[in-house]
Amino acid sequence: MTLREILIAPDPRLKVKSEPVERVDDALRSLMDDMLETMHEAPGIGLAAVQIGVAKQVIVMDLAKEGEAPEPRYFVNPEIIWESEDFHHYEEGCLSLPEYYEEVERPAEVKVRFLDYEGEIRELHCTEMLAVCIQHEMDHLEGILFVDHLTRLKRQMILRKLSKAKKQQAAELA
């Protein structure tokens, strides 16, 4: 397993639409292993492949709390096949937008169809945190970040600050 670099917004590679995966094979499982390790290390609870610069429809997730046994979940080519009519607000964060948290409104529950780690077709009814997380990660596959759900003003403020921090970091390294 290898730790990968997580892309930080603003980065054009985060806006790329991810392609469906043709086959769940050892190469893809090795990518998922890297993603899980990178996400745990960060630490985070969800990561889309595009966040490490691989524009494939692959998501890893682990919602286990600190001190609990890890509960890795893998979603390949996920699609939402049902969503609830009621919405929930939840404060979201993102490994590609470090240190920013904002409330986002999304359907409270969704049903997702996807391929798992072994390439088997599965369906999952997602509620609460799982529903928030899967919708957030599936947005990444479309090149959408959670700040894209906010007002333009808020989004620009956050992206400007991140961009400034990046330049500062680059200057310090130079």
Ligand SMILES: [Zn+2]
């Ligand atoms: Zn994210």
